[in-house]
Amino acid sequence: RVIMKYNPAEAYALAIGHLADRLRGGEAFAQAWPRYERVLSRSERLELQQLLAHHGYDLGEPDGQLGRKTRSAIRDYQAKNGQIPDGFATVAILEKLRGR
Incomplete structure (x- = not known):
């Protein structure tokens, strides 16, 4: 901080x-730094939070900011889905939450 x-x-x-x-x-x-991973836009971060909340994660009010609660929810989601729980918001996680 x-x-x-x-x-x-x-x-x-x-x-x-x-x-x-x-x-x-x-x-x-x-592990290697994700060099070619595109950073999510604010609207995508907001959508990610909304989708995580829809799946039962407590994030507070979605605001597009990737704070402590959001990163914790991402780590939990990653662990439950066989991914490395690094808390990093990726396009792949967003797509999976979208059901694609």
Whole structure:
């Protein structure tokens, strides 16, 4: 949260946090960075939240912001569907929730 007060971009926060961990002797990422994964638009994030809520996840009021409750719901959804529960909102998750 502190890093994101300076720059709210998730990729920036992850990169800086990971760099700090590595400088302290931490391990590399467990899996490769999703380089070619398209970031969801605000309207897609809102739809994702609405679909998760429709499936019974408690997100509060859908607002298009991927906060703590949304990421927790995504992780739970991923775990229940045999995916790595990383909480990362992807087009693939949105499509699956849409029933496609």
